[in-house]
Amino acid sequence: MKVVVIGANGTIGRAVGEQLALRHEIVKVGKTSGDYQVDMADIGSVHALFDKVGKVDAVAIAAGEVHFGPLAEITPEQFNVGLRHKLMGQINVALAAQQYLEDDGSITLVSGILSDEPIRYGVNASTVNAAIEGFVRAAAIELPRGLRINAVNPTLLQESVASYGPYFIGFETVPASRVALAYAKSVDGLQTGKVYRVW
């Protein structure tokens, strides 16, 4: 299969690329790095990406910015960071991918444990992650031609403890390689509308 990995240069994206490259051809996409570049928040940029890459069998996303900050101070503009990037960015890719995926192709999005386990400063992430899972449940039942969609919901990565550990005290961590297995289950499997928790 030909698989587009968006966010291929991130901690999860690199692990996903390695895992999927065991069986598939990988097209690496990033905001500024990779074989191709995309701004997921811009639907025109997303269509331009697929126009260049052509037909693919799977799209896997491991990208999307959110705002971290206290509820008492967060502004609608800051809240929109997560809505425009991690949420609408991934939804833009999913909406566009409907036209570029081969029959029985798949879309894999990323949410995160804050969907269910909120932390201080995490309200934007919790909202966005829950939204992504609602999108996946609904999109799965409308997709045509055997197309599938799932989400991977990782906890804090072992590789990210140095940067984010202080915000996630008490959370068990997983290596990115375990998260990548959930992407493989989505890409290589037959399930759809699922949220794969890697906690």
Add this chain to the structure above:
Amino acid sequence: MKVVVIGANGTIGRAVGEQLALRHEIVKVGKTSGDYQVDMADIGSVHALFDKVGKVDAVAIAAGEVHFGPLAEITPEQFNVGLRHKLMGQINVALAAQQYLEDDGSITLVSGILSDEPIRYGVNASTVNAAIEGFVRAAAIELPRGLRINAVNPTLLQESVASYGPYFIGFETVPASRVALAYAKSVDGLQTGKVYRVW
């Protein structure tokens, strides 16, 4: 208690007003009707509302537009209808309410059964409803001064079968008066971070 009901003239809002008026003073707010008007999607309009109404003990929302349409055709602009109105509209009210609520006051938002039970044309609603519930879980743990926040998640209303019934074949319905009880549980109770399903 003094309770602001936003969307007071809708089917749920009227039932909420009747239920809460048994014990509380109700301030009815609508987009164009009620004692005061607000455009929830505009944070300036939300602050102007609270500046006029003054300190309150509870805010209950039964309002918020989403887009209904096929996944194959939905555009980012259409998707943003639900994000700006039902999602950010309610979040704007919650963010502003932090400053205007009396100690131990409450915020009650509305999601809906499509969060968990998707239907044809419902992808925007499923996404938004799930997001609202993620927001509530996260906001609840950061709110200061004993402030609480919950969401009410109704199934199709009996009163709405004539308009929306064909999209919800097989769904059990509830009267708006039952949904209003969940709002009362949120306003008069002590729980926080909950999603009250009325299915």
